[in-house]
Amino acid sequence: MSYPFLKGHGTHNDFVLLPDLDGSVHGDLDVDRVRALCDRRGGIGGDGVLRVLCVPGDSPDSAGRWFMDYRNADGSVAEMCGNGIRVFALHLVQEGLAEAGLPFEVDTRDGVKTVTVTGDEVTVDMGVPQVLGETQVSVGDRTWAATHVDVGNPHAVAFVDELDDAGPLLVAPTHDTSVYPSGVNVEFVVRRGDAHVAMRVHERGSGETQACGTGACAVAVAAMPGDGAMTCRVDQPGGTVTISRTPEGRVLMTGPAVVVARGTTDL
Numbered sequence: 061m062s063y064p065f066l067k068g069h070g071t072h073n074d075f076v077l078l079p080d081l082d083g084s085v086h087g088d089l090d091v092d093r094v095r096a097l098c099d100r101r102g103g104i105g106g107d108g109v110l111r112v113l114c115v116p117g118d119s120p121d122s123a124g125r126w127f128m129d130y131r132n133a134d135g136s137v138a139e140m141c142g143n144g145i146r147v148f149a150l151h152l153v154q155e156g157l158a159e160a161g162l163p164f165e166v167d168t169r170d171g172v173k174t175v176t177v178t179g180d181e182v183t184v185d186m187g188v189p190q191v192l193g194e195t196q197v198s199v200g201d202r203t204w205a206a207t208h209v210d211v212g213n214p215h216a217v218a219f220v221d222e223l224d225d226a227g228p229l230l231v232a233p234t235h236d237t238s239v240y241p242s243g244v245n246v247e248f249v250v251r252r253g254d255a256h257v258a259m260r261v262h263e264r265g266s267g268e269t270q271a272c273g274t275g276a277c278a279v280a281v282a283a284m285p286g287d288g289a290m291t292c293r294v295d296q297p298g299g300t301v302t303i304s305r306t307p308e309g310r311v312l313m314t315g316p317a318v319v320v321a322r323g324t325t326d327l
Contacts, residue, residue, distance in 0.1 A: 062324035065097075066151060068105060070143030070182075070317045072270035072298025075321075076106040077151055081114045091135030096327045098133040107266045108132050110144050112151065115167070126152065127167045132265025138210035139160055140170040142273015146182035146317035149175040154319060170212030181312040186211060187282050198234040199226045201246050206246070207282040211311075214244045215278035221259050223250055229268040247275045249283065257283050258295040270273070272297030277303055277311050 066077040076097045080086040089111060098106045102252040109253045111129035128139045128148045134201060145166055174185040192208040202225065216235055218225065222264040226233070226248045233246045243264035250258050259279050261272040275281050280292035280303035291304045301315035 061139060062326055065104060065325050066319055067106070067321040068147040068151065068317065068319040069207055069298075070146045070271065070273065071296055071301060071315055072243060073143040073272060074106045074270075075141075075144050075147055076104050076109045076198065077147065078109060078111045080111050083113055085292040086111060089131055089135075092265070093327065094131045094135040095133065097325070098109040098235075104325060106133065107146060107269045108138070108141060110141070110148050110222050112148060113121045114169075125165065125167050126158075127170075130168070132263070133267070134230075134265045134266040137169070137240070138213060138265065140168050142211075142277060142313055143315070143317075144186065144273070145173060145184055146273065146315060147319065149182050149184075150178050150317040151319055152229075153177045170214070172280060175305055177317075180316050180318060181314060183312055183316050184273075186233070186277050186313055188309045189277060189311055191281060191285070194238050195239050199229070199245045205250075208239060209278035209281055211281075213240070213274055214240050214277055216244050217239070217247045217249060217278050217282040220248050220250060223248060223258060223263075226260060226262075228241055229260065229262045232264065232267075245272060245275050247272070251280050251283065252293075252295065255284065255291060256295070257292045260297065271301075273301065273313055273315065276301045276315075277313055281305070281311065
């Protein structure tokens with residue numbers, strides 16, 4: 061049996077999209093299938109899988125809601141994916157299921173996010189991140205202090221002298237399992253200016269990726285602490301996003317998204 065798919069990325073953080081509006085096409089995704097789809101040699105290849113669902117309303121007269129069912133490349137379920145939701149939103153607009161230039165809502169395991177698609181740029185209201193104190197992370201025999209930031213999923217943000225200080229990041233950095241019992245996304249960050257940082261990231265369940273949207277938000281919050289409005293440029297190997305914080309503390313992420321292919325797969 062063949063199944064429809066699309067391939068897209070946000071700042072080269074790439075995903076397999078599975079259109080499944082009523083849940084009848086792809087069904088529940090098991091771990092093995094997600095891993096096969098994300099396999100870069102035996103499958104389509106990606107840092108994760110986005111299943112596009114429209115969940116029925118509470119009554120026959122109520123509208124359904126969009127739900128982003130996101131899985132990491134290893135098949136594990138994730139609460140939120142910042143780059144993924146931009147690709148998800150762009151797909152809806154390209155298919156005529158949402159309108160460009162107007163805000164619309166996408167539900168996630170971290171709650172409802174408001175997104176706006178303008179051309180190939182997408183802005184996402186990521187909510188109010190939580191800064192939860194200090195921790196530390198290690199790679200090999202090197203250890204760095206890190207800030208624990210929750211953006212719907214957990215992050216440890218470590219400022220380093222150079223981005224290559226963390227080495228090749230072939231395995232997950234060591235972290236405090238009492239702080240992060242389900243694993244953590246780890247960002248290594250250098251300052252480029254007053255409101256400009258660069259980062260690398262090792263994502264739980266996916267390894268080092270070219271970018272991480274929630275990670276960029278966590279980095280901006282850690283780099284520019286406080287409660288006031290701010291705007292921060294975050295450079296990543298795969299591209300740049302802009303993170304803004306409103307006076308109310310909500311964080312807005314703006315960055316590119318692109319759908320590069322569509323077809324069918326036997327996986």
